[in-house]
Amino acid sequence: MPTELLSLTPALIVEDDPATQRRLASIVREVDPDAEVTIVGSLAEAYDALSRTDFAIALVDVGLPDGNGRDLVARLHARPEQTPALVISSFGHEETVLSALQAGAVGYLLKEREDIELVLSLKSIQRGGAPIDPLIARRILELLPGPSLAQVAPEDDVRLSARELEVLQLLARGCSNREIADLITLSRLTVEGYIKAVYRKLAVGSRTAAVFEAQKLGLLS
Secondary structure (H helix, E strand, O other), rough: OOOOOOOOOOOOOOOOHHHHHHHHHHHHHHHHOOOOOOOOHHHHHHHHHHHHHOOOOOEEEOEEEEEEEHHHHHHHHHHHOOOEEEEEEEEOOOOHHHHHHHOOOEEEEEEEOOOOHHHHHHHHOOOOOOOEHHHHHHHHHHHOOOHHHHHHOOHHHOOOHHHHHHHHHHHOOOOOOOHHHHHHOOOOOOOOOOOOHHHHHHHHOOOHHHHHHHHHOOOOO
């Protein structure tokens, strides 16, 4: 059964550099030639656009003229439809990345990457993936070595069932919800229920943040 793809239209690009605005719009349209793209250069303009349109996805920079794009990511994640927000930024500091992921970003990429890499990352999001720049992921995982599963202290209060742990491990491999459902022969709705339970127990709001938190706790050792 073909994987149901997430729509990329209408798309919101929140970026203050004109050249990068054009680049990101071109990348979105390479993935979806029919995508409707709205481009804004500040948080204020983004909030105004959100008051008028329900976007399927947002590409957000963190360094904006009137504030931190993390605040927009958090607002998008808090909306009933939880508009997916992909951060594409020049800032790769671990604290900035983790802050965006904890706010609910579905992924974090660096602008220095080639266009084809960003295209592939958007296609990954369409399939339910959570792309993060490999260099950033490596640095963050080095900071979060975590104890082995047997060493997790009871006071951490993380009690994943065997099935939840299995789903978490497949999330860490980058599998989409549909792919997980096919691999463990469950319905996608059941898998989504397990994913929500994992999020709740790990106190996170996105699959990437779940993987990082699980790594910190040693659940993926």
